[in-house]
Amino acid sequence: MGIQPKKNNMPMQEPSKRIHNFDEVALGYTEQLAVAEAQRCLNCKNKPCVMGCPVNISIPDFISEIKNGNFEKAYSVIAENSSLPSVCGRVCPQETQCESKCTLGIKFEPVAIGRLERFVADYHNSLSDGKVVLPLLKNIEVAVVGSGPSGLSCAGELAKRGYKVTVFEALHKLGGVLVYGIPEFRLPKCIVDKEIESLKKRGVIFETNVVIGKTKTIDELMHDGFKAVFIGTGAGLPKFMGIAGEGLNGVYSANEFLTRANLMKAYKANSHTPIMQAKSVAVIGGGNVAMDAARTAKRLGAENVYIIYRRSMNELPARREEVEHAEEEGVKFEVLRSPVEILGYETEDDSGKFKKGFVRGLKVRKCELGEPDEKGRRRPIEIANSEYVIDVDCVITAIGTSPNPLIKNSASQIAFSENGCIMADRTGKTTKEGVYAGGDAVTGAATVILAMGAGKLAGEEIDKYLSCMNN
Numbered sequence: 001m002g003i004q005p006k007k008n009n010m011p012m013q014e015p016s017k018r019i020h021n022f023d024e025v026a027l028g029y030t031e032q033l034a035v036a037e038a039q040r041c042l043n044c045k046n047k048p049c050v051m052g053c054p055v056n057i058s059i060p061d062f063i064s065e066i067k068n069g070n071f072e073k074a075y076s077v078i079a080e081n082s083s084l085p086s087v088c089g090r091v092c093p094q095e096t097q098c099e100s101k102c103t104l105g106i107k108f109e110p111v112a113i114g115r116l117e118r119f120v121a122d123y124h125n126s127l128s129d130g131k132v133v134l135p136l137l138k139n140i141e142v143a144v145v146g147s148g149p150s151g152l153s154c155a156g157e158l159a160k161r162g163y164k165v166t167v168f169e170a171l172h173k174l175g176g177v178l179v180y181g182i183p184e185f186r187l188p189k190c191i192v193d194k195e196i197e198s199l200k201k202r203g204v205i206f207e208t209n210v211v212i213g214k215t216k217t218i219d220e221l222m223h224d225g226f227k228a229v230f231i232g233t234g235a236g237l238p239k240f241m242g243i244a245g246e247g248l249n250g251v252y253s254a255n256e257f258l259t260r261a262n263l264m265k266a267y268k269a270n271s272h273t274p275i276m277q278a279k280s281v282a283v284i285g286g287g288n289v290a291m292d293a294a295r296t297a298k299r300l301g302a303e304n305v306y307i308i309y310r311r312s313m314n315e316l317p318a319r320r321e322e323v324e325h326a327e328e329e330g331v332k333f334e335v336l337r338s339p340v341e342i343l344g345y346e347t348e349d350d351s352g353k354f355k356k357g358f359v360r361g362l363k364v365r366k367c368e369l370g371e372p373d374e375k376g377r378r379r380p381i382e383i384a385n386s387e388y389v390i391d392v393d394c395v396i397t398a399i400g401t402s403p404n405p406l407i408k409n410s411a412s413q414i415a416f417s418e419n420g421c422i423m424a425d426r427t428g429k430t431t432k433e434g435v436y437a438g439g440d441a442v443t444g445a446a447t448v449i450l451a452m453g454a455g456k457l458a459g460e461e462i463d464k465y466l467s468c469m470n471n
Contacts, residue, residue: 005108008037010115015328019298022184022267025325026090029119031071038066041111044103049113052101054453055088055153057081059098059113066116075124078117083156083199084149084452086125086191089118091182092449093319125194132201135162140466143168143226145212145407148176149448150439150455151232152199157459159202163466166226168210173263176234177440178448180263181255183292185299189262211406218411218435227469228434228462231422232455235401235440241284245342246397250276250359254285254293254398261296278394280304282362284339285398286311291322293396294331306390307333310367310380334390337364338382342395361389401445411435419444428458436462 011027012018018025029037041063049059057078065074078085094114102110142158144151147169155165173179175192200206210216212233221229238253240246257275260266264273281297283290286309294305307326309316312335316323327333344357366386369378403420413432415423421442428436438454440446 003042003104003108004036004040007040007109007112007115008033010112015325015330018185019329022299024188025185028122029115031069031123034066034071034116034119035069037112037116038063040104041067042103048101048103049098049111052098054097054449055081055456057098057117062120063111063113063116066120071120071123072127074120078120081456082452083153083456084195085117085121086195087149087178087187088449088452089114089116089121090187090191092117093447095320097449125191132198134203135160137164137203138162140164140470141166141226142462142466143221143229144232145218145221145229146170146176146232146234146439146441147174147196147206148232148234148439148451149178150234150441150451150458151176151230152196153452153455154230154232154436154438154459154462155204155455156199156202157456158462159199159204161459161463163463164203164205166205166207168212168216168221169206169208170211170233171263172208174206174208176232177236180259181289181292183258183262183296185295186292213404213406213408213410217409218414218432222434227466228436230428230455230458230462231407231430231435231437231441232439232451233404233407233441234451235403235421235445237402237404237420238397239400239402240397241339241399243339243341245344245357245359245395248342248344248357248359248395250278250394251342252276252394252396254283254289254396255401257293257396258289258296261300267300275300276394278302278392280306280390280392281394281396282306282308282334282390282392283396283398284308285400286316286318286335287398287400288318288322290398291318291326291331293398295326295329297394297396298329298331302394304392305331306392307331307335308337308339308362308364308390309333309335310338311369311377312336315369315377334364336367336369336380338367338380339363340365340387343389359393359395360391362392362395363387363389401440403441403444407441426457427461428454429461434465 062074062077099110141164144167266275283294341363343361367380370381415431422437428438436458439451
């Protein structure tokens with residue numbers, strides 16, 4: 001019997017149903033589907049898929065265990081290198097990483113590595129009694145700033161090596177972008193909570209509502225006795241377009257919009273955080289965050305949701321799966337369109353005394369693609385006299401983020417780039433001794449798995465640094 005050429009399909013909620021709830025869209029493989037998909041793996045000796053994994057999971061080995069029905073053993077293989085397997089199996093862009101290196105993908109569809117990772121992690125979590133084997137503890141304290149993917153990955157790596165780890169989080173809820181940025185229907189928050197609970201059982205201490213750069217500084221942490229610090233504060237400062245009308249009511253950054261919906265549960269009737277119930281929404285941008293915002297707006301009841309993107313469908317940076325899900329859910333794509341102005345109107349409140357501007361439309365200009373830019377993408381060129389107005393009452397900008405500038409004031413001797421990113425080498429080492437950094441705070445906005453890889457590597461390097469200090 002030959003190799004099955006296509007991946008085994010993932011069971012999904014029907015689009016007509018899922019747009020009315022925030023439940024997870026992808027339902028996960030059954031045991032039978034997981035074994036069938038694992039049997040497609042060629043078990044290559046040179047393991048090219050591992051080279052595409054930022055945290056170096058031994059992919060053929062865990063898949064081999066699935067083939068044999070040893071699901072718990074498969075989990076132990078993944079857990080050797082990943083602190084957040086349930087998360088990675090859901091949001092990691094495997095199609096451009098491990099799966100892009102899959103030998104089977106040369107002729108057929110690659111093995112669904114991400115779906116298998118998710119299956120194994122969910123299987124483990126459904127049966128686990130929560131007990132963990134603790135390593136020999138060292139009397140050395142390390143601070144981690146930020147509880148997003150890079151911080152959690154670094155904390156997990158250090159805890160595995162016996163360090164006393166304390167994670168400082170600015171928000172009241174742990175998880176960073178995993179809880180405020182990624183919607184429930186893509187990453188249920190109970191999954192993130194379980195991964196964090198696992199770290200707590202390994203001895204990691206978490207302190208919330210601590211804003212490093214305001215409540216405490218990096219220098220103060222080191223003065224308090226922490227022998228090393230990892231900075232994983234992400235890139236949560238939204239960028240704006242600088243066009244007229246961005247100050248109108250009904251204009252959100254994607255960060256604010258998603259934080260209200262995801263972290264503050266603004267879609268629930270008893271929520272204390274309001275969110276606009278718009279009829280028509282324009283989301284500006286073409287990445288995963290734009291897809292998340294558009295699909296969230298649809299679930300909040302918007303009749304019309306538009307993605308406004310300056311290039312064509314072929315250049316959309318979002319994961320293909322997320323684009324397909326958005327299309328299935330009725331999101332409309334206005335591509336080769338550049339925003340010109342957000343239009344508003346004046347209205348009086350109930351007292352008749354105050355006037356506030358509200359969104360009534362988005363003026364866009366048509367574009368065509370020109371020569372490639374420095375990144376190899378064809379530049380969008382605006383077409384003169386091609387403006388028209390899209391009738392919307394809400395605009396969400398999802399055109400990127402940059403690191404929080406507060407961290408600049410938190411430590412002496414740390415160098416920053418012109419765009420506000422922390423300057424660190426490949427291992428995460430910064431210009432201040434004992435201080436490491438990784439994830440979006442160093443690279444700018446990127447993926448969860450790249451942040452995890454940076455946190456894991458920094459954890460390994462901190463261990464080397466501290467081992468040298470104590471020898």
